[in-house]
Amino acid sequence: MSAIEIRGLRKSYRVYQKKEGLWASLTGLFHREYREVDAVRGIDLDVEQGEFVAFLGPNGAGKTTTLKLLSGVISPTVGQARVLGHVPWERENSYRRKFALVMGQKNQLWWDLPAQESFRLHQKIYRIDPTEFDRTRDELVDLLEVRHLLGQPVRELSLGERMKMELTAALLHSPDVLFLDEPTIGLDVIAQHNIQKFLKHYQQQRKITILLTSHYMKDVAALCKRVVIIAHGDIMYDGSLAGIVDRFSGHKELTLQFADDRMPSDLARYGEVLEIVEPKARLRVERGSIAEVLSAVLANHSVEDVSVEDPPLEEVIAEMFALTADQSRESRDANRQPAQSVTQSS
Amino acid sequence: MHARVATWWTILKICVEERLVYRGDFALGTLMRFLPIVTQIFLWSAVFVAAETKGIKGYSSTDVIAYYLLTMLARAFSSMPGLATGIARQVREGEIKKFMIQPIDLVSYLLLARIAHKLVYYLVAAGPFALVYYLCRSYFPGWPTPEVFVVFVCSLVLSFMLGFFLEASMGLIAFWFLEVTSLLFVYMLFTFFFSGHMFPLDFLPEPWSTIVDFMPFKYMAYFPAAVFLGKVEGPEMWQGLAIQTGWVLLFIVVCRRMMHAGYARYSGYGG
Numbered sequence: 015m016s017a018i019e020i021r022g023l024r025k026s027y028r029v030y031q032k033k034e035g036l037w038a039s040l041t042g043l044f045h046r047e048y049r050e051v052d053a054v055r056g057i058d059l060d061v062e063q064g065e066f067v068a069f070l071g072p073n074g075a076g077k078t079t080t081l082k083l084l085s086g087v088i089s090p091t092v093g094q095a096r097v098l099g100h101v102p103w104e105r106e107n108s109y110r111r112k113f114a115l116v117m118g119q120k121n122q123l124w125w126d127l128p129a130q131e132s133f134r135l136h137q138k139i140y141r142i143d144p145t146e147f148d149r150t151r152d153e154l155v156d157l158l159e160v161r162h163l164l165g166q167p168v169r170e171l172s173l174g175e176r177m178k179m180e181l182t183a184a185l186l187h188s189p190d191v192l193f194l195d196e197p198t199i200g201l202d203v204i205a206q207h208n209i210q211k212f213l214k215h216y217q218q219q220r221k222i223t224i225l226l227t228s229h230y231m232k233d234v235a236a237l238c239k240r241v242v243i244i245a246h247g248d249i250m251y252d253g254s255l256a257g258i259v260d261r262f263s264g265h266k267e268l269t270l271q272f273a274d275d276r277m278p279s280d281l282a283r284y285g286e287v288l289e290i291v292e293p294k295a296r297l298r299v300e301r302g303s304i305a306e307v308l309s310a311v312l313a314n315h316s317v318e319d320v321s322v323e324d325p326p327l328e329e330v331i332a333e334m335f336a337l338t339a340d341q342s343r344e345s346r347d348a349n350r351q352p353a354q355s356v357t358q359s360s
Numbered sequence: 361m362h363a364r365v366a367t368w369w370t371i372l373k374i375c376v377e378e379r380l381v382y383r384g385d386f387a388l389g390t391l392m393r394f395l396p397i398v399t400q401i402f403l404w405s406a407v408f409v410a411a412e413t414k415g416i417k418g419y420s421s422t423d424v425i426a427y428y429l430l431t432m433l434a435r436a437f438s439s440m441p442g443l444a445t446g447i448a449r450q451v452r453e454g455e456i457k458k459f460m461i462q463p464i465d466l467v468s469y470l471l472l473a474r475i476a477h478k479l480v481y482y483l484v485a486a487g488p489f490a491l492v493y494y495l496c497r498s499y500f501p502g503w504p505t506p507e508v509f510v511v512f513v514c515s516l517v518l519s520f521m522l523g524f525f526l527e528a529s530m531g532l533i534a535f536w537f538l539e540v541t542s543l544l545f546v547y548m549l550f551t552f553f554f555s556g557h558m559f560p561l562d563f564l565p566e567p568w569s570t571i572v573d574f575m576p577f578k579y580m581a582y583f584p585a586a587v588f589l590g591k592v593e594g595p596e597m598w599q600g601l602a603i604q605t606g607w608v609l610l611f612i613v614v615c616r617r618m619m620h621a622g623y624a625r626y627s628g629y630g631g
Binding site for chain 1: 363366367370371374377378381454455457458460461462463464623624626
């Protein structure tokens with residue numbers, strides 16, 4: 015059985031459409047227009063026990079909404095989901111003791127007290143055996159290197175230190191499923207790396223199921239074998255990270271280093287010139303014609319070094335998001351009613 | 361059950377610790393509450409002199425001051441500063457999610473946090489309260505009978521419960537309106553007049569006197585003070601205590617229903 019099963023999950027919100035100006039504000043007191051917005055549009059997804067899955071997508075794509083649905087904070091408009099056999103939005107205590115949600119922008123610890131007090135409270139509310147609690151806490155604080163900060167009020171911790179404490183608190187009850195919403199947001203490169211290292215180690219050791227949303231490609235590349243791309247409430251891709259480039263990028267980047275002062279002037283005939291820093295040139299070449307272009311360049315010019323690479327992942331994903339935005343706009347225009355409808359209420 | 365009690369005990373301890381963090385502000389806030397006593401003593405003395413009377417509806421000038429001092433004690437139990445606005449802020453800023461995700465009950469948690477708040481307050485205020493009452497001892501008719509004293513203490517505890525569940529219910533309205541400041545202002549105004557905090561409710565003419573009898577507010581200040589001073593006696597006193605208990609039970613139900621309805625709304629709305 016899958017740890018997470020999602021079938022036809024849809025969540026739509028009614029959003030108040032306020033017009034500009036004072037008059038509109040006054041009339042808005044008596045009569046308001048609402049727009050129905052689909053945050054998640056009937057997604058299907060299965061995640062197996064022990065998988066580490068990344069949720070990628072632009073802002074407003076529906077990533078956080080999906081995590082909120084799966085953690086029972088909100089209930090869907092239609093559709094079904096089961097996490098570890100539980101319906102999340104029924105909010106049974108037995109389910110709440112099996113999962114954790116960490117939100118990079120929300121603090122769950124007691125602001126004015128040292129983190130160890132929050133940990134003690136977690137021990138009680140999650141009914142963790144005292145010996146087990148001591149062992150898990152010690153293991154986590156050592157792995158995250160925050161033992162010396164346990165007695166310091168949370169408000170006096172840096173953002174990175176606080177996130178480590180948040181992770182410790184979330185993992186004290188050894189959840190089977192962990193939802194991470196932007197856990198490295200706002201952190202510096204070192205702190206990001208430390209959190210990534212910890213998550214990777216922890217997940218490999220415990221084999222827990224993790225769903226991660228992040229805007230940092232490095233998080234995703236370091237941690238997840240499987241990537242689910244969600245845009246405008248729909249799943250656009252589900253597969254490996256490398257597969258994204260194969261599927262969504264029709265280009266490769268060709269870097270050529272020419273022998274002394276023999277930079278050709280007609281490079282544009284081989285592909286789109288991205289950059290020239292003599293004696294090097296970087297070209298964007300269609301994936302299908304890379305072999306042909308390469309043999310032509312080598313035949314016609316004196317080349318000292320050559321490399322063929324996939325374009326940067328961020329670039330591919332940005333292209334893909336732009337593409338899906340266009341598609342979504344078209345489908346919305348073509349089929350305006352179910353996706354968005356304007357209702358009025360007084 | 362044992363695990364639940366252990367959880368409650370831990371929450372209580374942590375909340376007490378949290379209250380003790382801002383010592384300076386807390387001590388100052390507590391002591392400032394005693395300032396109105398002096399002005400009230402002057403005010404009521406002046407009222408009685410100006411009216412050239414020895415009593416108003418069975419209250420002598422010393423009775424009124426004793427009444428005022430006792431309502432101050434009752435308000436120390438029933439007032440809930442920051443409770444409703446705190447709930448509204450948590451709803452607005454999304455912190456309320458914590459109670460939906462973690463296996464912890466919002467209302468029980470808030471109640472324990474408030475008990476901790478009050479315990480720390482009493483700890484700081486006990487000395488000043490005792491001193492004020494000692495200095496003002498001549499205004500009191502003397503200690504009541506043990507039966508009356510027991511009812512007085514019970515009514516104080518019930519006034520705490522009533523104040524908590526009433527104001528928590530007000531705060532939970534934030535699930536629908538997000539902002540409850542104006543609503544709270546109206547609530548505070550009602551409480552101030554109809555709890556008897558401003559003057560003894562016996563002073564009210566009809567039909568107000570009857571209307572106030574059908575509201576919960578009088579059990580938050582007037583009733584405990586009236587019991588202590590013997591203004592409510594015998595079966596009427598026990599009946600009052602029973603009605604106060606009834607109001608507490610009603611608002612426990614209202615508060616829990618509102619929490620579940622609020623969760624459902626939040627859950628449907630998002631945030």
